[in-house]
Amino acid sequence: MKVLGVLLFSAFALVAALERPVPVKDMPAGNKINGRITNGYPAYEGKVPYIVALRFDNGNGGGWYCGGSIIGHEWVLTAAHCTYGASYVTISYGAVWRQQPQFTHYDTGNLHNDIALIRTPHVDFWSLVNKVELPRYDDRYNNFYGWWALLSGWGSSSDSSGMTDYLNCVDIQISDNSVCLDYYGSHYITSNHLCYATPENKGSCSGDSGGPLVLHDGNRQVGIVSFGSAAGCLSNSPKGLTRVTGYLDWIRDHTGISY
Template structure:
């Protein structure tokens, strides 16, 4: 299925509405101010073209955690009737592997709340295995022994094909990324009263932030003790007033869901 310019225009509307907290009207899911990714720099990054009822389409990100499972945001896929998976590419519509699921297997977290955006996490099962290469590989999850680590004030990387600024009319054709510091939940609560221990926030000083189209994508910490990149967050939401206004980006904290991820997917690290 080819995604033309008219369809891409629909993607933003669907993603923004999908992330909106309808009670407050202040939140929207959403890389602005980022760098262009190199080939094979983020082999775990997956693009998701999501079809919903009434010919609505949206674009989100995901993170490959095994050859069969990936993590994304619940708000991205709760209404999905088909999903096309773009694996192993930096050009958005030129993946190394393209997989289409007409009846996608979606595991929403059982406590997902679309009004409060709490527990905004989902697992997707691929209908065929990912073919690993230098372009397609998994991201490591935090180990069970580190489930209480906060990651406050460490540098972290987030990536996606989302809008490059509030003024952008389209999401990016090329994968981009930003490196910013994790912000403590206490600091993040100054911007969002509903921050939970199951959230993790990223500072966006300088307008370097996630933006519309980045929802479901990864927040990565390089752990020097393990010499490995670790998935610590799933892009959830930001301020509806804009990506570049300096408000923190909010992610779902992966360490809060390790037991559930292991139960559903069998993926677990000690």
């Protein structure tokens, strides 16, 4: 089926700062680790029914993987840097094994506003394919510092193997934005970001871009995997996400979805 379109909030370009952040899909892996999402754990079937695997193609034989989340019957939320330069995307729904989805749909800067919407054919919801709720408007005043949340994705499982076939999860605690400000500088970090520290190198890595960060308390998606350090996934550097509460009006205006 044809995907009807992709909406980008903005393009982006990278310039020098205290430490250069890079899109998570382009992050180097660094040393050996036990699976990515880094140092996470396997997801059981149905644990993350809202996640989708996205395979983007640039039309010239090149391509890349990202994650995304179902937010409505006809809408997937992901990162803008995932869609940049893409000619089409294949969306895989309901997969724990990345290559075994329940079904698929197919369609022929700085990191500010790193958010995108993909409009899809209608998707029916059931136990393995379902939407995630977005934050409520009242949540715009919550910084979520100290809250625990779930990251999920199919990021690489080893330095040489590429993306893992099996969906992994990791529980992370949202940090004060000052952690990222001190590392990357105010040129990159704004109030529309979320940040988390990685003292145990737990978090997202290459292939996890665009994936959802969902609160343990309330199961609402508050973040979209966006960037990390050019030093690599295992550098103990903080990582950044797009703060969904900063774009609730934009999402509502394009999709009609709000809480």
